[in-house]
Amino acid sequence: MINLSDYNDKKVKVFVNDGSTFEGWATHNSYEYSYSEFGVDAECLQICDYLIRDREIERIELIDPSPSIRSTEEDMAMLFSVKRSFSEHLMRWEDNELPDKYDHNCFEYNGQPTKEEFEHALAFQRERGDHFIKLQGDHPLSDDFGLSLSITLTMQLTGSTDHWAVNDEIEIKAPTYKDLKKIELKHFGPVYGEDFAARNMDHLYEYLDFRGAYIGEKLVGAYYFYSSNGYTCVDGLIVDEDCRRRHIATTLLKHAVQEAAGNVVFLHAAADDTPKEMYEKLGFREADRLYGYLSTNI
Secondary structure (H helix, E strand, O other): OOOHHHHOOOEEEEEEOOOOEEEEEEEEEOHHHHHHHHOOOOOEEEEOOEEEEHHHEEEEEEOOOOHHHHHHHHHHHOOOOEEEEOOOOEEEEEOOOOOOOOOOOEEEEOOOOOHHHHHHHHHHHHHHOOOOEEEEEOOOOOOOOOOEEEEEEEEEEOOOOOOOOOOOOOEEEOOOHHHHHHHHHHHHHHHHOHHHHHHHHHHHHHHOEEEEEEEOOEEEEEEEEEEEOOEEEEEEEEEOHHHOOOOHHHHHHHHHHHHOOOOEEEEEEEOOOOHHHHHHHHOEEEEEEEEEEEEOOO
């Protein structure tokens, strides 16, 4: 008998008795939950919007996330951060050029940290003068120490770009520093503060390649990218809020795929954010996920 709870929050391929298969990240739904929420009288695995009853399942295979994607992402992280051993279950990523960016100053866990390890990490942050702590890893924690959870999806392009709508008015080229800084501050300054937004852009601009979408002389969108191991990561996609619904994002992404020249293309999206839905319509599918546990007031 298959124990469905063993597959909760894991990427799987489910083989059903009628010969069909389902592939993706699974959520285990108990009998009680399935019945109360969906009126289904069975224990289930849920993949996207599909409920698969326990009695329908022939077998389940675990799917390992792409090691090449993880290697590429680690190579990219190493451009900004140094990885150091911290404790039995924690590695420390340190970015001293931008110490207030918690995505680059965090603890990567390889198992459930103990209370003592977490308290040691808190003390380390406070000694540095930081007001935040972030733990991140590729599986959920059984004890999250009261931190807020966010899930970042790695989405890989699995289809063709032939059906993508593009804007023929747009010219794609490397943006000038002045234009890029203007659009970044416009969109991220009110959210993160202008000082941080400007320093963060300078940091990225030094190490990564940017491409911008111009209509006439105006920069209306941009992204940056990084390639290694036959993979290309496209990130930081931004579209001027005054110019949306003009296929700027798809035009930029299509150019990124073409410039990747045969590399596998992937990007990141928040699991609970609407851009994920746009990427899915374009043919991007979840290949991996990162669990982040954060407090910004320690």
